[in-house]
Amino acid sequence: MTATDRALEWVRTAAQAASDKQAENIMAFDVSEQLVITDAFLLASAANDRQVKSIVDAIEDALREIGAKPVRREGERDGRWVLIDYADIVVHVQHEEERSFYALERLWRDCPLIALPDTVTSGRGQ
Template sequence: MNNEQLLQLVHDAADDKRAEDIVVLNMKGISLLADYFLVASGGSDRQVQAIAREVIDQANENDITVRSVEGFDAARWILIDLGDVVAHIFHRDERDYYNIERLWREAPVIEI
C-alpha cells in the first residue's frame, strides 16, 4: 500500500466514525516525521477513542504497522504513528487550544 492509499484508509476510518473537521496536511519537505498529518476531532472522549480505534483496526486489517499510539486513555489528543502518515485525533476543546494547523501553517492542505 502506498502513502496515498494509506492516507485514504486513515481518512475513511476517521470519517466512518463521524470525525469532525478532517484536515490533511502535506508534510513532504516540511517535516522529517511523516509525509502526511491527518487532523480530526470528536465531540466526546468516547468518540475520540472510537475514531482512533477504527484507524488502528483498519491499519491492522490491512497489515499496516502501527508504530505507536499515544494518549489513548486520556482521549484528549490521540496520536497514531503509521510511518509516513500520522493521525492526530483531538477532543474538540483540545484541538481549538493546540491549533496544530496553525503550528504547521506552511504545510499545504490536501482535499480528500
Template sequence: MPASASDYAVGLTRTAVRAATDRKGYGAVAIDVSQRLGLTDVFLVLTASNDRQVRAVVDAVEEAMHGAGAVRRAREGLSEARWVLLDYGDLVVHVLQEQDREFYGLERLWKDCPLIALPDDAGPGLDAVPGSEEQG
C-alpha cells in the same frame, strides 16, 4: 509547493479518513509535512466530540490500518482520550476533541505545508471545526 507525500502515505491517509468518518470523526485535514519533517509524510488531523468518541475513532482507524497492512509504531494519549496520536511511519494521525484541536491549532502550526485532497466521502470538512474560520 506541490504535494510530495508518497502515494502510499496518501492511500493510508484516505483509508484512515474513511474509517474515522464511519465512527463520527469529522473535520479531517491532511497536511503534507514531507518537505518539513524527515519523520513522516502526512499529518492527518481529526476531531471527535468526547473521549468515548475519540476512542471509537481511534479503534476504527487502527482496524483499517491493520487491514491495509500498516504497522503502528506508537500510540499516545489513549488513557485520557483528549488528543490521541497514532504513528504509522508515513502517516501520523491526530484525533482530538474539539477544545483541544482549537487550542493546539495544528493546522496553524503547519499552515505553510500543502494540504492533501481527501475523498468526497470523508465527511464534513474543516469548516465543521469551531474556530477553524481563521484557517481560510
C-alpha cells in the same frame, strides 16, 4: 519531494474510517517537505472522549486491513488527544477543546492539503 503513494493511501483510508465514525474537521497535510520523520499528518476531532476512542479504533482497524501497523501510540489513557504514529503518516485524533486550543492546522498551514475522498463527509475544516 511529496508524500509517497503509500502515505497518501494510508491518509485517505484513515480519513474515511474517521468520517465513518462522525469525526469532525478532518484535514490532511503533506508535511514531507518540512519533516524528515513522516510524510503526512491527519487531524480529526470528536465531541467527547468516547468518540475519540471510537475513531482511533476505527482508524487502526482500517489501516490494519491494508497492512499498516502503528509504530507507537500516545494519549490513549486520557482520550483527549490520541496520536498514532505509522512512520509514513501521523494521525492526531483530538477532543474538540484540545483541537481548538492547540490548533495544529495553524502550525502546518503552509503545507499543502491532501485531497480526501468525497465520501469523507465531515470535510476538511468545513
